[in-house]
Amino acid sequence: MSHKEKKTSEKNFRTYIRNPYLQFIAFGLILLIVPTLASNFRFFKVGYITTIGVSLIYAIAALGLNVLLGWSGLISLGTAGFMGLASYLSAYITINMGLPFEVAMFAAVLIPTIIGILVGLISLKIEGLYLAIATLAVSEVLRKSFEEFEWLTNGFSGKAASYPTLFGFIQLDRASMYYFIVFVLIIVMLITYNIVNGQIGRALNAMRGSEAAAQAMGVNLLRYRLIAFAMATIFAAVSGVLYVHFIRYSYPSSWSLKLSLDFLAMIVIGGLRSIYGTVLGAFIVFAVPDMFLKQIPYFNQISYSLNGLLIILVIMFYPNGLVYIFKDIRNVWRKVIGKGKVKHVVRK
Amino acid sequence: MLSENEVLRIENLSIQFGGLKAVDNLNFEIKQNEIFGLIGPNGAGKTTVFNCITQFYKPNQGSIYFRTKDGQVENLVKHKVHEIIRLGLVRTFQNVELVRELSILDNVLIGAHIDFKSTIVEQALRLPRARNEEKALREEAEMILRKLGIWERKDMIAFGQPYGILKKVEFARTLMCRPSLIILDEPAAGLNDVETAQLSEMIRTIRDEFNCSVLLVEHDMRLVMDVCDRICAISFGKFLAKGTPKEIQTNPVVQQAYLGTTEEDEHE
Numbered sequence: 001m002s003h004k005e006k007k008t009s010e011k012n013f014r015t016y017i018r019n020p021y022l023q024f025i026a027f028g029l030i031l032l033i034v035p036t037l038a039s040n041f042r043f044f045k046v047g048y049i050t051t052i053g054v055s056l057i058y059a060i061a062a063l064g065l066n067v068l069l070g071w072s073g074l075i076s077l078g079t080a081g082f083m084g085l086a087s088y089l090s091a092y093i094t095i096n097m098g099l100p101f102e103v104a105m106f107a108a109v110l111i112p113t114i115i116g117i118l119v120g121l122i123s124l125k126i127e128g129l130y131l132a133i134a135t136l137a138v139s140e141v142l143r144k145s146f147e148e149f150e151w152l153t154n155g156f157s158g159k160a161a162s163y164p165t166l167f168g169f170i171q172l173d174r175a176s177m178y179y180f181i182v183f184v185l186i187i188v189m190l191i192t193y194n195i196v197n198g199q200i201g202r203a204l205n206a207m208r209g210s211e212a213a214a215q216a217m218g219v220n221l222l223r224y225r226l227i228a229f230a231m232a233t234i235f236a237a238v239s240g241v242l243y244v245h246f247i248r249y250s251y252p253s254s255w256s257l258k259l260s261l262d263f264l265a266m267i268v269i270g271g272l273r274s275i276y277g278t279v280l281g282a283f284i285v286f287a288v289p290d291m292f293l294k295q296i297p298y299f300n301q302i303s304y305s306l307n308g309l310l311i312i313l314v315i316m317f318y319p320n321g322l323v324y325i326f327k328d329i330r331n332v333w334r335k336v337i338g339k340g341k342v343k344h345v346v347r348k
Numbered sequence: 349m350l351s352e353n354e355v356l357r358i359e360n361l362s363i364q365f366g367g368l369k370a371v372d373n374l375n376f377e378i379k380q381n382e383i384f385g386l387i388g389p390n391g392a393g394k395t396t397v398f399n400c401i402t403q404f405y406k407p408n409q410g411s412i413y414f415r416t417k418d419g420q421v422e423n424l425v426k427h428k429v430h431e432i433i434r435l436g437l438v439r440t441f442q443n444v445e446l447v448r449e450l451s452i453l454d455n456v457l458i459g460a461h462i463d464f465k466s467t468i469v470e471q472a473l474r475l476p477r478a479r480n481e482e483k484a485l486r487e488e489a490e491m492i493l494r495k496l497g498i499w500e501r502k503d504m505i506a507f508g509q510p511y512g513i514l515k516k517v518e519f520a521r522t523l524m525c526r527p528s529l530i531i532l533d534e535p536a537a538g539l540n541d542v543e544t545a546q547l548s549e550m551i552r553t554i555r556d557e558f559n560c561s562v563l564l565v566e567h568d569m570r571l572v573m574d575v576c577d578r579i580c581a582i583s584f585g586k587f588l589a590k591g592t593p594k595e596i597q598t599n600p601v602v603q604q605a606y607l608g609t610t611e612e613d614e615h616e
Contacts, residue, residue: 194473194474198471198474199460200471202447202457202458202461203458205449205450205454205458208447209448210445212445213445213446216433217461217462218430218432218433218434218461219430219461220430273449
């Protein structure tokens with residue numbers, strides 16, 4: 001290979017690794033392979049697959065909240081309620097009605113989305129903290145109904161569900177369900193990426209920046225608020241459906257305010273308006289205390305308090321999200337290998 | 349309603365906030381390819397007129413006729429705020445309303461919001477139409493940035509850019525919708541002498557290159573006198589005078605409103 005050819009092939013390689021879509025797919029492959037290998041080679045307990053799976057499920061709902069809060073500047077404390085509603089609906093439709101998983105998924109996403117859009121309508125009238133309180137109220141109403149409507153939710157005893165059967169003949173088990181979760185997460189990440197980097201994303205950004213300016217540019221506030229709320233609810237509902245078919249149980253206590261606040265913590269810690277940051281945040285808030293902090297001797301009892309401490313540290317040193325740590329690491333790396341081309345991190 | 353060479357005509361415009369008549373029976377018209385200034389002392393109601401034209405306020409009385417991009421005549425009062433830009437009328441903001449976290453190019457593309465035809469699903473899946481649209485409008489945005497001389501900065505984040513650059517970005521954003529009339533809300537606010545001089549140059553460039561009219565709502569007399577073809581002066585919501593910069597400068601009524609008489613002093 002001549003020198004010139006070598007250079008172009010190197011360049012081709014670079015454009016490939018910079019392609020965001022290929023990056024998403026590579027990220028998905030890593031998520032598929034690493035935990036599987038790690039458990040095969042006994043690097044960690046098989047049970048950790050569940051932990052990672054659930055944090056990826058949470059990442060889906062957190063991505064929806066990020067579209068809402070990060071990109072559109074609208075707050076919601078109702079994520080857990082919508083996620084719970086979808087989980088009960090999907091369990092009920094597959095177990096009690098005996099309908100296929102695909103039908104359950106569709107209905108269990110559609111119904112919460114309609115409610116989510118109604119909340120979006122309310123958001124035109126109320127803003128900021130008041131919107132937070134209103135969405136909190138919706139979520140609490142839902143949680144209370146999970147306790148009361150026993151025909152649907154089986155009350156405090158919890159509603160059971162099973163691993164899904166795809167297209168009527170692919171019966172999933174825990175490992176394959178984990179693959180399915182990764183698949184859905186990557187799809188959701190791709191869709192989010194496309195939306196937030198296109199016309200809709202710019203309109204959402206403009207709406208967050210200044211409503212007057214957005215309107216002057218022709219952004220119909222009602223329409224884009226509804227889009228933001230619809231996306232947030234769809235993602236939360238998808239995540240609820242995956243949750244109930246992965247954990248195979250849904251309890252009212254799972255869908256409390258604490259979970260909604262956890263979602264908030266995930267996107268703030270991971271990175272507002274960052275897709276990878278959201279996944280990272282979900283991992284830190286949910287998987288880290290379970291998988292790592294519990295391993296520290298003498299501290300296993302207080303792993304969640306340690307996690308609180310970790311969160312405070314992250315916010316102090318990476319107020320824009322821990323995802324920026326990778327840029328810092330890259331800069332340090334460039335300095336070390338002496339390329340000298342240090343890119344300054346632009347704090348968003 | 350609107351004679352041949354006019355792009356905007358305001359007829360008997362009045363708006364009242366409680367007991368205060370902010371704008372009282374105002375009339376003026378802007379011709380095609382004209383730079384028209386609206387001036388007045390503090391509290392004269394300039395910004396209110398501005399907000400009435402762009403429909404942020406709904407006037408109590410009067411009509412605002414506008415010749416749209418397709419040559420039709422529309423009464424703006426019948427339209428919603430976000431529909432105004434579709435007709436070919438676009439505004440800037442006094443304190444530059446850009447999205448700090450977006451790149452300059454993306455900020456300019458916000459101005460092309462109404463030009464996108466692809467649906468949510470097409471955008472979510474990046475189907476061909478969404479991709480092509482994005483590409484075409486991106487090229488157009490780059491072309492405008494090049495004309496305004498800030499193309500090299502297109503990938504930089506808006507936050508932290510010098511004020512003069514941000515003003516240019518905002519102009520670029522308004523030009524994306526190929527407007528027939530641009531309304532500038534006190535564009536000279538916060539600029540120094542040199543920048544103000546550059547601004548008047550740029551306003552002329554915009555008028556000539558993009559073939560549109562400009563309505564300038566402004567405090568800064570140097571800019572107004574330098575760049576405007578005609579000026580309308582108002583005070584306390586009422587019409588004072590209309591004419592070329594020379595005529596306005598020498599008009600005794602305008603002088604009185606600005607410099608004040610004993611009677612006016614009591615008002616202030």
